[in-house]
Amino acid sequence: MSFHIDEIRLRQVKMPLVHFFETSFGRTYERDMVLVEVVSDGLSGWGEVTAGENPFYNEEWTESAWMIIRDYVAPRVLGHSLETARDVAPRFKHIRGHKMACGGLEVAVWDLEARQKNIPLHQLIGGGARKEIPSGVSLGIQDTVDDVLRVIEKELAAGYQRIKMKIKPGRDVEDLREVRKRFPHIKLMADANSAYTLKDADRLQALDELYLMMIEQPLAHDEIIDHVELQAKLQTPICLDECIRSAHHAEQAIRMNACGIINIKLGRVGGFAEAIKVHDVCQQHNIPVWCGGMLESGIGRAHNIALASLPNFVLPGDVSASNRYWKRELLTQPIEATPQGTIVVPEGVGFGFDIDHAFLDSITVRQETIR
Numbered sequence: 001m002s003f004h005i006d007e008i009r010l011r012q013v014k015m016p017l018v019h020f021f022e023t024s025f026g027r028t029y030e031r032d033m034v035l036v037e038v039v040s041d042g043l044s045g046w047g048e049v050t051a052g053e054n055p056f057y058n059e060e061w062t063e064s065a066w067m068i069i070r071d072y073v074a075p076r077v078l079g080h081s082l083e084t085a086r087d088v089a090p091r092f093k094h095i096r097g098h099k100m101a102c103g104g105l106e107v108a109v110w111d112l113e114a115r116q117k118n119i120p121l122h123q124l125i126g127g128g129a130r131k132e133i134p135s136g137v138s139l140g141i142q143d144t145v146d147d148v149l150r151v152i153e154k155e156l157a158a159g160y161q162r163i164k165m166k167i168k169p170g171r172d173v174e175d176l177r178e179v180r181k182r183f184p185h186i187k188l189m190a191d192a193n194s195a196y197t198l199k200d201a202d203r204l205q206a207l208d209e210l211y212l213m214m215i216e217q218p219l220a221h222d223e224i225i226d227h228v229e230l231q232a233k234l235q236t237p238i239c240l241d242e243c244i245r246s247a248h249h250a251e252q253a254i255r256m257n258a259c260g261i262i263n264i265k266l267g268r269v270g271g272f273a274e275a276i277k278v279h280d281v282c283q284q285h286n287i288p289v290w291c292g293g294m295l296e297s298g299i300g301r302a303h304n305i306a307l308a309s310l311p312n313f314v315l316p317g318d319v320s321a322s323n324r325y326w327k328r329e330l331l332t333q334p335i336e337a338t339p340q341g342t343i344v345v346p347e348g349v350g351f352g353f354d355i356d357h358a359f360l361d362s363i364t365v366r367q368e369t370i371r
Helices: 062-076 099-116 145-157 173-182 198-210 224-233 247-255 272-284 298-307 357-363
Strands: 007-023 026-040 043-049 132-134 137-139 163-166 188-191 238-240 261-264 289-291 342-344 364-370
Touching (some): 007 062, 043 099, 062 099, 163 173
Parallel strands (some): 137 163
Antiparallel strands (some): 007 026
16 A cells, blocks of 8 residues: 655754763753654654754754755655655665655654554564563763762662763773772673774773673774774774664674674664664674664654664663653653663554654744645
8 A cells, every 4th residue: 555745844842951961072961853744644653863963973963954854855755655664765865874864754654654554663664572672871971980870870770781881082991990890790881982093992902801791983983994903902892883874884894893783773874774774684694783872852762662672682772761861751651661671662553652742842943844
């Protein structure tokens, strides 16, 4: 059964974080996000553009995503007959980069198709291998090591299964050493967000003594070859994030032994169709994957839950409870973690949660409908 997208509605919303979130790029105090609603025969599907407020994680940011969707992405979908949501991504093949903008619309169409078929989104993408997904937390760089220790103690008490610490030069080995001394048995990893170069190899080798699960994206976002050289010097597995924008990139990295683990983010690879391909490539090569986060609202978080229900997502991801980030969520029922540190995969239609439209309207700063 084919369907047409009748209109596409863009919303820009502002949501203040409960606590600032610091990476090697800087501090974030509020999220400025673009939401995408696709409409067909009166039925809506929803997506979220995961780009940040500035072009630091990659080349995209909130303002660029709005323009790219309005002027380039939406016209390639509106008025065309689609057999399934898989037909969407090929329509963007002439758009260089801007995968987060493309992905924000692409995932909305997957949500729409699931709602048309009256099934959960995880079922449509071939997920549901597990009814609960293991949940970890991502900790931004804190003001002091004591602050780090206090936050970790709180998150462990809440049941979270893995702690990820953001690091950068000057806030790396010593901080992690104190954490490992205080918490000798926890699942611990470090995320560098491309803050290092090969000149820092000795510094990164010092992390081997701390028995980390992985070091995520230590080198530049486009340096697969340098990661090959660095991985050969490390006992700790490298996890690639920013380097992997497609299944082909994953194949290259695996073939060259650039990493032992891959983080899959929906926005970074352009949506579900490519994320599933990356998952399958990794599974074929026995490379475990996990679902990374971009400080999403409940809409993006719900899509991540569906993705993380695929079978090769065997490591705890960044999907955690809404209240870690937001005083109030966009959903009528916030996403919650169980005491065991898991997130239940919803069985409702589409992405499985209801949107709080009154609250959504109250935080919307810009709207546009494309027909």
